Amino acid sequence: MKTIQIKGVSKVYGQTKALDKVDITxxxxxxxxxxxxxxAGKTTLLNLVTNxxxxxxxxxxxxxxxxxxxxxxxxxxxxxxEQNLYPEDERVRNIYKWTKEFYPSFDMEYxxxxxxxxxxxxxxxxxxxxxxxxxxxxxxxxLASNADIVLYDEPVLGLDANxxxxxYKELISNYSENPKTIIISTHLxxxxxxxxxxxxxxxxxxxxxxxxxxxxxxxxxxVSGEASKVDEYIQGRKCIGxxxxxxxxxxxxxxxxxxxxEALAEKLELEFGKAELQKLFISLTN
Amino acid sequence: xxxxxxxxxxxxxxxxxxxxxxxxxxxxxASAITVTVSVNGENISFGGLEMxxxxxxxxxxxxxxxxxxxxxxxxxxxxxxxxxxxTIALVAVSAFMALVDAxxxxxxxxxxxxxxxxxxxxxxxxxxNSFFAGFLWRFGLNTWAxxxxxxxxxxxxxxxxxxxxxxxxxxxxAFIIYQHVDRILGGLADRAVIDFLTRxxxxxxxxxxxxxxxxxxTGSAVIALICLLPLRNAVAKG
Numbered sequence: 001m002k003t004i005q006i007k008g009v010s011k012v013y014g015q016t017k018a019l020d021k022v023d024i025t026x027x028x029x030x031x032x033x034x035x036x037x038x039x040a041g042k043t044t045l046l047n048l049v050t051n052x053x054x055x056x057x058x059x060x061x062x063x064x065x066x067x068x069x070x071x072x073x074x075x076x077x078x079x080x081x082e083q084n085l086y087p088e089d090e091r092v093r094n095i096y097k098w099t100k101e102f103y104p105s106f107d108m109e110y111x112x113x114x115x116x117x118x119x120x121x122x123x124x125x126x127x128x129x130x131x132x133x134x135x136x137x138x139x140x141x142x143l144a145s146n147a148d149i150v151l152y153d154e155p156v157l158g159l160d161a162n163x164x165x166x167x168y169k170e171l172i173s174n175y176s177e178n179p180k181t182i183i184i185s186t187h188l189x190x191x192x193x194x195x196x197x198x199x200x201x202x203x204x205x206x207x208x209x210x211x212x213x214x215x216x217x218x219x220x221x222x223v224s225g226e227a228s229k230v231d232e233y234i235q236g237r238k239c240i241g242x243x244x245x246x247x248x249x250x251x252x253x254x255x256x257x258x259x260x261x262e263a264l265a266e267k268l269e270l271e272f273g274k275a276e277l278q279k280l281f282i283s284l285t286n
Numbered sequence: 287x288x289x290x291x292x293x294x295x296x297x298x299x300x301x302x303x304x305x306x307x308x309x310x311x312x313x314x315x316a317s318a319i320t321v322t323v324s325v326n327g328e329n330i331s332f333g334g335l336e337m338x339x340x341x342x343x344x345x346x347x348x349x350x351x352x353x354x355x356x357x358x359x360x361x362x363x364x365x366x367x368x369x370x371x372x373t374i375a376l377v378a379v380s381a382f383m384a385l386v387d388a389x390x391x392x393x394x395x396x397x398x399x400x401x402x403x404x405x406x407x408x409x410x411x412x413x414x415n416s417f418f419a420g421f422l423w424r425f426g427l428n429t430w431a432x433x434x435x436x437x438x439x440x441x442x443x444x445x446x447x448x449x450x451x452x453x454x455x456x457x458x459x460a461f462i463i464y465q466h467v468d469r470i471l472g473g474l475a476d477r478a479v480i481d482f483l484t485r486x487x488x489x490x491x492x493x494x495x496x497x498x499x500x501x502x503x504t505g506s507a508v509i510a511l512i513c514l515l516p517l518r519n520a521v522a523k524g
Contacts, residue, residue: 052359053521071289074362085360085522087353101292102361 002028002063002076002148002181004049009058011044011205018044020205021058026183028148031175033196033213034185037285041205042185043082046151049183050079062149078103078147080138082154086126092137093122096144105146114140114170118163131158139167143174149181156188164188168195193277203285213277218257220275224250229268233261240283241276252279289363293371294378300354301346301379308342309386316394333405335394336387336424340431343380347435350376352443352523359522369517373510376436380428388421412488412495419495426502433509443523444516 004026011019019041026032036042047053049060051067051074059066062073086095092115100106115122118136129137135157142150156164172195175182183200186192199216201209209216220240223233227249234251241252252275253260260272312335319332350372358368387406394404395415408420445453468475484490488497 050362051364054519069364069366071364071367074364075289077362079360079362081360083522085356087357098296098357099361101295102289102363 004149004181005061005064006045006049007059007061009045009048009055009060011041011048011053012056017205019048019055019202022202022205022207024200024207024210026181026200028181029179031171031182031184031195031197033189033192033199034183034202035189035199035281036202038187040202040285042202043153044205045202046079046081046153046183046185049151050074050077052079075102076148077151078142078145078149079151080142080153080155082157084126084134084138086138088127089125091123091125092120092129095126095137096122096141099141099145103145103147106141107144107146111140111144114143118166132160132163135159136163136167143170146178147180149183152182152184152186154186155184156186156191164191168192171195189278189281190276199277199281201281201284208284216280217275217277220252220254220280221257221260222250222252222273222275223260223265223270224248224273225268225270229270233264233268233270241279252276252283254280254283289367290371290374293358293363293368294375296357297350297354297372297375298378300350301375304342304346305379305383308339312338312390316390333403333410334407335390336407339383339387339424340427343383343428343432344435346379347376347432347437348439350432350436351439355517355520356522365517365520369514372436373513376432376510377429380432381425384421384424384428387424388417391415391420392417408495412493412498414493414495416495419499422499423495423502426499426506429506430502430509433506433513437509437513440513440516440520444520 004024006022006024006026009019009022010017022041022045034042034045044053048055049067051069054068059068061067062076065073067073067077090098096106096108096111100108112122114120115137118140120133120136120140124133126134126137135155136159139152139155142152142155156167159167168191171182184192184196193213196213198210198212200207223230225248227244227247230249230251234253238254239251240254243250250273262272264270265272316335354372355368363371391404391406391408406415406420408423409415412419412423414420441453442450464475481490486498486501488494488499488501491497
């Protein structure tokens with residue numbers, strides 16, 4: 001059990017309130033998506049959970065123990081940051097060796113295997129890695145760390161579509177074999193949607209929502225068909241997104257899935273579909 | 287405790303190559319002097335090679351923080367763990383180099399350059415060639431130099447651009463003010479400083495090398511403690 005409790009946490013930088021009295025309980029062995037617009041406070045929150053920075057007020061506990069300067073608790077967390085904290089002149093393979101020193105459960109063979117599969121040359125120095133490969137290297141270290149809690153901040157930054165797909169598949173496979181608490185902070189909401197079980201949405205430093213993705217998606221649906229008929233259907237309903245191509249229209253309606261008017265849709269020859277997390281996210285954070 | 291050991295291991299790993307190269311250069315220099323003097327048959331003496339160790343350790347202190355601290359953060363080591371581990375590693379490297387210098391002193395005095403008088407700094411200052419006393423004094427000086435280097439780098443790390451400029455000019459300003467005050471006081475400040483240093487370094491007590499060593503070790507401990515203040519809230523910087 002590795003439960004993270006964030007209790008009334010605020011973080012102030014000068015005049016800016018990066019986080020404002022955030023209360024979240026993150027249960028163990030689930031995959032969370034930490035979502036928010038630029039500057040919403042996602043990275044600040046992850047930095048606070050890992051004692052990289054200190055809260056202005058509030059506290060963060062893991063299984064009831066504070067994370068503040070607590071090596072025992074911090075040793076159970078691996079945090080893949082967007083910022084490079086590794087020595088620029090060190091070779092990737094040496095960093096794997098040192099990571100094993102600090103994370104005794106680090107799976108060296110798995111790290112080597114992943115490096116091969118992703119085409120990462122472990123003899124390269126960190127400074128010589130491209131943006132994409134720097135992300136791959138950090139993601140591999142995180143995947144192989146075998147820590148109880150793994151935090152990813154923009155894990156697919158600079159990765160091409162193939163590598164992004166490989167990463168998400170590996171993340172799920174890794175999680176299935178060794179369940180752990182995973183938090184992924186990203187802007188690529190549609191990509192991460194199939195991976196995450198629960199979404200945490202932060203807006204301007206405040207927690208606005210923490211709910212399972214399934215539950216969240218059941219609160220909206222897509223209705224599509226001929227534009228004029230879609231317009232007729234959505235009249236009086238709250239719409240959070242409309243896409244049109246020629247005479248075809250697709251609208252995301254903010255209404256519980258089980259409240260949709262199937263009879264009207266049938267009459268208008270419209271089709272229903274699952275809402276996209278991104279559309280909901282935009283609606284919630286605007 | 288476990289993390290402290292790992293920090294020590296990493297910091298020492300970071301040092302050892304540089305230490306090895308440093309001593310290879312020192313041995314090369316000592317050999318070159320020996321050969322040159324032997325060939326030319328000149329009647330000269332040389333000494334004070336351990337001052338190079340002090341400069342090396344000061345530079346090592348300057349470089350012991352930024353990159354390593356970030357790496358420790360990447361591995362979720364607490365600042366407390368990093369501080370203790372780094373302090374132990376710096377003391378260990380200082381002790382090792384003091385020991386090597388003490389052994390080199392014996393070698394240079396008795397084996398390599400028996401025809402060239404070699405005088406260590408300890409011998410020049412205190413007239414004491416005891417192995418243990420020399421080791422202890424060098425250890426004190428080495429620790430002081432490495433801790434001072436660490437302190438300087440910590441200070442710059444925590445300062446913003448304006449404060450960095452202020453900190454850089456502060457010693458110059460302090461020196462100018464000191465000289466002005468000393469002139470007003472008719473040399474009293476100079477005499478007080480010299481008196482303090484003479485006592486602290488043990489020259490006032492029959493050139494007691496142990497008092498000098500103790501003062502240097504105490505000074506190092508004070509600097510190391512001061513380093514803890516800016517480290518407590520330090521965050522990773524680019």
